Amino acid sequence: MNDASKDPDSSNPLPLARNTSASVTVDGLELIVADHNGELYAYENLCPHVGESLDPIGGSISSEDGSLLRCQRHAAEFLSHTGECVGGPCLGESLRPVPIIVVDQTIYLD
Numbered sequence: 048m049n050d051a052s053k054d055p056d057s058s059n060p061l062p063l064a065r066n067t068s069a070s071v072t073v074d075g076l077e078l079i080v081a082d083h084n085g086e087l088y089a090y091e092n093l094c095p096h097v098g099e100s101l102d103p104i105g106g107s108i109s110s111e112d113g114s115l116l117r118c119q120r121h122a123a124e125f126l127s128h129t130g131e132c133v134g135g136p137c138l139g140e141s142l143r144p145v146p147i148i149v150v151d152q153t154i155y156l157d
């Protein structure tokens with residue numbers, strides 16, 4: 048659903064620096080939004096390992112080249128562009144993707 052008519056959330060992290068990520072709450076849903084080479088990807092901010100947030104410390108959880116997202120709890124690594132876990136304790140599981148749209152540098156659920 049296009050929810051662009053609602054007020055934007057004050058935690059909107061855009062614009063994101065290239066190859067970084069940030070947490071944001073959109074319509075009550077906690078997301079990790081990641082930039083990888085200029086493309087944005089959004090996932091529920093829940094690690095499949097234990098079902099807790101990926102970023103209890105805060106800040107970007109992206110690798111230097113933006114290709115991976117690393118959980119700050121036990122270092123599981125996820126492909127930024129698919130959410131698939133490729134290393135760590137939940138190997139083979141995936142982050143749950145969330146469709147978003149961006150309007151005027153503001154994130155909305157799609």
Ligand code: FES
Nearest residue numbers: 094096118121123
């Ligand atoms: S909670 Fe993410 S790796 Fe353990």
